[in-house]
Amino acid sequence: MVSSVHSKPIAVDDQPRHAAMRFRRLWFATSLVAASASAVATPLPSWNDGAARRAIIAFVDAATKEGSPGYVQEAERIAVFDNDGTLWAEQPMYFQLAFAIDRIRAMAPQHPEWQTKEPFASILRGDVSAALQGGERAILDIVMASHAGMTTTQFEQTVADWLATARHPKTGRLYTEMVYQPMLEVLTYLRANGFKTFIVSGGGVDFLRVFAEKVYGIPPEQVVGSSIETKFEMRDDGPALVRLPKLDFIDDKAGKPVAIHLHIGRRPVMAFGNSDGDLQMLQWTTSGSGPRFGLLVHHTDAEREWAYDRQSHVGKLDLALDEAPRRSWTVVDMKADWARIYP
Amino acid sequence: MVSSVHSKPIAVDDQPRHAAMRFRRLWFATSLVAASASAVATPLPSWNDGAARRAIIAFVDAATKEGSPGYVQEAERIAVFDNDGTLWAEQPMYFQLAFAIDRIRAMAPQHPEWQTKEPFASILRGDVSAALQGGERAILDIVMASHAGMTTTQFEQTVADWLATARHPKTGRLYTEMVYQPMLEVLTYLRANGFKTFIVSGGGVDFLRVFAEKVYGIPPEQVVGSSIETKFEMRDDGPALVRLPKLDFIDDKAGKPVAIHLHIGRRPVMAFGNSDGDLQMLQWTTSGSGPRFGLLVHHTDAEREWAYDRQSHVGKLDLALDEAPRRSWTVVDMKADWARIYP
Helix, strand or coil: CCCCCCCCCCCCCCCHHHHHHHHHHHHHHHHHHHHHHHHHCCCCCCECCCHHHHHHHHHHHHHCCCCCCCCCCHHHCEEEECCECCCECCCCCCHHHHHHHHHHHHHHHHCHHHHHCCCHHHHHCCCHHHHHCCHHHHHHHHHHHHHCCCEHHHHHHHHHHHHHHCECCCCCCEHHHCECHHHHHHHHHHHHCCCEEEEEEEEEHHHHHHHHHHHHCCCHHHEEEEEEEEEEEEECCEEEEEEEEEEEECCCCCHHHHHHHHHCCCCCCEEEECCHHHHHHHHHHHCCCCCCEEEEEECECCCCCCECCCCCCCCCCCHHHHHHHHCCCEEEEHHHHECCCCC | CCCCCCCCCCCCCCCHHHHHHHHHHHHHHHHHHHHHHHHHCCCCCCECCCHHHHHHHHHHHHHCCCCCCCCCCHHHCEEEECCECCCECCCCCCHHHHHHHHHHHHHHHHCHHHHHCCCHHHHHCCCHHHHHCCHHHHHHHHHHHHHCCCEHHHHHHHHHHHHHHCECCCCCCEHHHCECHHHHHHHHHHHHCCCEEEEEEEEEHHHHHHHHHHHHCCCHHHEEEEEEEEEEEEECCEEEEEEEEEEEECCCCCHHHHHHHHHCCCCCCEEEECCHHHHHHHHHHHCCCCCCEEEEEECECCCCCCECCCCCCCCCCCHHHHHHHHHCCEEEEHHHHECCCCC
């Protein structure tokens, strides 16, 4: 289901550390080029000229025009973005779960007990669906086994190595190549207009930060996400932060406004999401006084991406879709609104 | 001990809301003037020319000079500051505790049961020392009674009203006028050199954010602190975040590197503190690879401020003072190094 790449050497250079560095440099260069290009040209070139594109541009035009009723002081120009399904794809499973499953496979030789213990046994037999039938408990076991028990530095390196090599089972692309070009343009466009862009994701904050700066131009301090507990330890070779197998915070649903308040400390004026996990973030953002903007990405393109909403197990969009017209949120029809999907 | 001002009407305008707005405007104007003045003149004018001032300037000069061995890429220029005792005074008690005690007094009419219940009864009798003899439990009771049970918006307004009017028992100054001019200059100087400045304080994050932007030029999203839990609620008049009487995180000692990792997501290159509560933050910051800078403010000026260190109940500086020479941390001798204390 998900390609396991850890057993294969990487083309020219088999040191994962170097692969990760090349990956970082490459992405950094790419995003710089993209940023400078979009800043001077027509905004949002990968968006078809429809209601969604016009709504974004109209809001930003007003927000940056002093004296306009839609004007927003620069310090208040905070825009928050969900990640999975909003900035990059999330099918057939959250990419971070694909990472976790690949890690279980890579770590299996050190854990002979996993051969007979669920959910690990099913993963090692290649039956991810069976593993996930254990529900939240199974997912938690998979996440903790793959995300805890190492220092933060070691974990970041593991994620960087995986992102540099693992490929999506359907598209064959690197996961970081499955970001949405139209949304990259929104990020660049907003920043060029004085907005600070934040990720507010149900995904793990330490996972996101490994690529957010290179791929989205969003620095670590502007990434908010779910977390496990970490512990400060003084070791022989200096202090370390160790990742513990204990949930700290789930940044989803009603947790999103809570995390926004805790990390950002002021209410955003723009919020972008794609699922019911973003409902409260959009409610919180758009019910503040003054100009407000909410947007939902509706996955309607079964051909170029995926089509799913009310019945989907991943990225379910139901309540928020009903609420959108009542609250004047912009709904992106991916098939009609986006001229391109991936970069 | 602490002046209670809530029962007195404010001079011209007795609406606390307006007083808070005036306070904000005033501070905003003041800090803009201060910022533009220091950016063009000699750096750190309120510092005497000694080892501490020279160390700061030498580090920043090298950090901003491409090709220098001390060069630091702009994205990595993260500087973290403790607040109590580092950016503003903390004697004879943390200012936030003075706020909490004033709130207990102001709220007493709605809580007749406090007349006979500790630690409230002692506070209402005017005996704060007796109240604090209940130790951590008593402080927690005082904090929860004064900091929880309202929305985040209501709490922020209460803090703003208090800061606009409450005065320090010894100096008679507003608490926000007891910030250290030399440290304001460090903040401005670092930002003028491409550093992002963060507060990492044991104080409450929501308390700090009310004044950090106006007083220090540090926006809410760059303030990290202790927190209580908040809950998202959908109310008749829209969504609200409600403050619950439950500790979420104590951002002190080993909690500081943990919070830095969670909120900022990269290791700072400069850290400024004044007590053992900052020890791990300085260890974590200065043990990273490449150029690193740690600084401790040593309170040595009994005349213009306070003199205290190893034996103090507030801002105890003992272990960190011993560790400073071994780790090449700069120690500020407040009496000798600072030409001025307050603005």
